[in-house]
Amino acid sequence: MPSARANAEFEAPDVLDLELQQDVVKAMRGMLSSFGDNSSIFSKAEPSTVPVLGAVMYHWRNDVGGRVCPYAEAGAQPHRKQQLWSAQKRNRNHLRDEGGALIIDRLQTYTGFKLVFCNEKWFCYDGSVWAVDVNGRLASQICRGELNKISKAYKMEMETKKQEKKKIASDADGKSSQAEEEKKSTKEKLANLNFNAKMSQIMTTLKGYCLEPACEEALNTNRDALPLQNGVVLLKSGILVPHHPKYLWSFKLPVWWPSTGLATPLGRTGEFLRQITHTPEALAYLQRILGYGITGHTSNQVILTMIGEGGAGKSLLLTMLKRVIGPFYKDVSKDMLTEDTDEFSEANVKRLTGEATITSRALYSDYVTFATTQLHILCSNYPPRVKTWTIALKQRLLTLVFPMRFFYPDEAGYNPDNPLHGIRDLALEDVLKAEPEKLLVFLVQGAMDWYASGKRLLDMLESSKAYMHSWEQENDPFAAFLQEEGRMNIKAFESTRTLMDAYNNPDRRSEVVSETMKNDEIPLQGIHVLVAEDTRRISKILERFLLKEGARATMSEDGKVALDIYCERPFDYDIILMNLQIPRLDGYEATRQIRQLEAEGALPGRIPIVALNAHAMENDAIKCREVEMNCYCRKPIDKQTMLSTILSLA
Incomplete structure (x- = not known):
């Protein structure tokens, strides 16, 4: 039951309010008793791990000698310490009969981790990710499977009671009357089960139980974890944990976390990264900012500009990033930054770094407003032009210079004595594609460093600062005017007005006189x-x-x-x-x-x-x-x- 006091992610009122918790335990004990379970003992209450805001998980256990769980598979080991959990139920007074309510209770308990109804469509959890089930076919299949288990449990329960009563009965008349009563009870329960087994009625009833209005919006918004093929890696610690519905992912990245974890040698991938960055400081800078990029956070509000000549290794790095992070990577047009010109738009830079929201719409669709959750990387041989160089741009544009150039074996200009020249390894791309987990480990290590440093990036390298200074000077016409022309004879400017007249003069000759x-x-x-x-x-x-x-x-x-x-x-x-x-x-x-x-x-x-x-x-x-x-x-x-x-x- 969601609460206004509840934390948006975990807290629920039952955890804090012991009186409310006791009332819930009392109600649940009555529900268990109606199932014939009088031996379960309440253990503890804690925030639920199912994707339900404000829900609470109540743990129950059976003492030694307690009844066998009716949901156990045939021939399976009996549950000695059965744990039952249940989110608080809502809107059940519309059910017409008690038997139907009990069936739905059990069905919702079975499907609690598997089904969510949101925005008039079902979301089904397949053991690793959530899938959209618009027509409800997959949800119906899941319910049929669980109903079969419930039916089987009922029959087992009835058969057990029947055998127990036969042993206790002492006279023929008693046996006859009891057998007749048992037969009637069994028929009633099976009739109830068959009635509710009509899937259209079952699915309609379950919609209210599985309704979670915020589910679709919460999908794929976990910024501190990555969904991999073999589990979920937590970016703050680099630990791999099993897939779980609470992480709310609808896809998995096309890569596995290695069994050696963070201790995995980076191999040829590490060598390639060291080559293209040229210095340990540049490598650490690249690792930190790319690690920040895979978190989905935008608190640093920056765009990374990767500058270097053709053949510097930038494109191959982006190709490998695309292979590793899959759906998180997308190539976009430079028009997102420059609009209709080749110059940076400050407004677009602010939007794309997360400071301002973006309002847009697809064709024939309504407008939507959202904030970006991606790190944008501009990869270029030369920097774009900036019409007006402002403090806002200086704060948001980070630069990393790739100084190396890799030549084809017979390409002109290669100098073996130049430390910034290298020979292209034509098989390198295939080698790197074969070990994507190495780049993944590199990225996760960068994310961990970013979290550990208080979510801060490293300072730009001196070479990058020098490059940014040159870039700024080239794109700030007034500063260039003062530096290039004002130096000739500063005394020539008699007033601010004279200075501005000189700057605005297309010829700029009359007011600027050289010595x-x-x-x-x-x-x-x-x-x-x-x-x-x-x-x-x-x-x-x-x-x-x-x-x-x-x-x-x-x-x-x-x-x-x-x-x-x-x-x-x-x-x-x-x-x-x-x-x-x-x-x-x-x-x-x-x-x-x-x-x-x-x-x-x-x-x-x-x-x-x-x-x-x-x-x-x-x-x-x-x-x-x-x-x-x-x-x-x-x-x-x-x-x-x-x-x-x-x-x-x-």
Whole structure:
């Protein structure tokens, strides 16, 4: 019987109120007596393990020599210490006869762990998960099976009483009258049983007994356990327990918990994870946040951004996650974050990290409102753009850089001396698929660490912080304006209004005056610079800077165009500024082709090429040297550094 005082998960009034508990015991003793059981002794009351909010389990036992349980299978060992449990029943006054009530009592006791009626459909427990039974066919089959057991128990009980009375009877007349009475009683009970055995009436009656309005909503919401093929693993402790209705799962993950539990060696899976993260600190960071992800909690309110070049191992990791956590994993479009543009939407980030609710609807359906219960992972070679970089985004976007790159055996660019280069193992995916339990253990260990740390994630690595700083600078136009242009001569800004006028000016020339121009110095006069940059804002900054310093600037938005421009008029250019992450032909490949044409004599001399990159990754600098770039400059670009670089090379 649910109570307003009851805890939403376990507590029930009977456990706290001893007077109420005594009243229930008295009523149950009368019910047992009506079954012919006068030897059972009340043992204890505790919260019920069946999926019924506020229900209580009452334990009874039989003393030595007590009657044999009538529900025991034929030929089975008699129950010496029979435990009976029963949830408090409701709405029974509609039953027309006592015999029918007793049958339904016994039927509900049998099916208490197996059947729940909710939202006009049955839910049946098959021993490991709950299944939806819209038509009630499975529920009807379960009831038929249990009714057969009840019928069998009645017959056994009647036969036992019959034999006992025959032995006690002393005279023929008494025997005759008793036999006639027994026969009449048996017929009445069997008639009652046959009447209630009509399944339509049985199922209609059971709906009230098995009604649990919150059952469907509670399915698959247990955040602290995972349903596996061989049991349920508790994420706080890493312990495997048997399947039980109380966990309320409607599916099982396609993986088994290993017999060695948390002591299972991670094998090739562990080696793969160590390779792609490169450092123990990055591995621990990945383990903690993925462990948090499998719990279903969203208290940390974060999105993980996994950044790395193609061939860094990110996709294979996600493939293995999908194989292990099955229904918990889903690939979704980046539009969930970016809406109609390629820029992050702060509102969507807040919704997807669990801070705000989501309202949506399927076609021809009503609107539903819900809160997310998943960790969202953005996997990309390059980070998306952010229109407005806010504190809310900084708090929610976590980054993990995957610095390794794995090459095919004959792929160009592989350097065996580079610690961040590796050779692809073409059989690796099949090896990892054969041991999904190893990744499962890795994830559960991460979840346990998250719980043990007070549900906290590890701090971002220094490499990730540096990457986030570069990302922020690239996506914060006002900060970049101050850093790139305001530095030229801060005294040029006479007031806040003048500053904002300069920022909002498309040309941004009149209010920003460099010291070199004041002194009539034109350090880059006569130098022609070819710039390959696809980010419009940065391209404008570079163009203005070069023109102010006296240089000529030719701008291109992708590597293929830049290569064609240079090859057409190679003698016109003195230096190339090459963004590494440009479309069609990235900076590495464009430079490689230029150097190859120079080596073949198709291009004159050796033009200086300066790499531009917003992300401070060691692997980028190494790759720049491998394709024979002259210099590596990080964005946001420092004016003095760029000026000295061009003067030293051009």
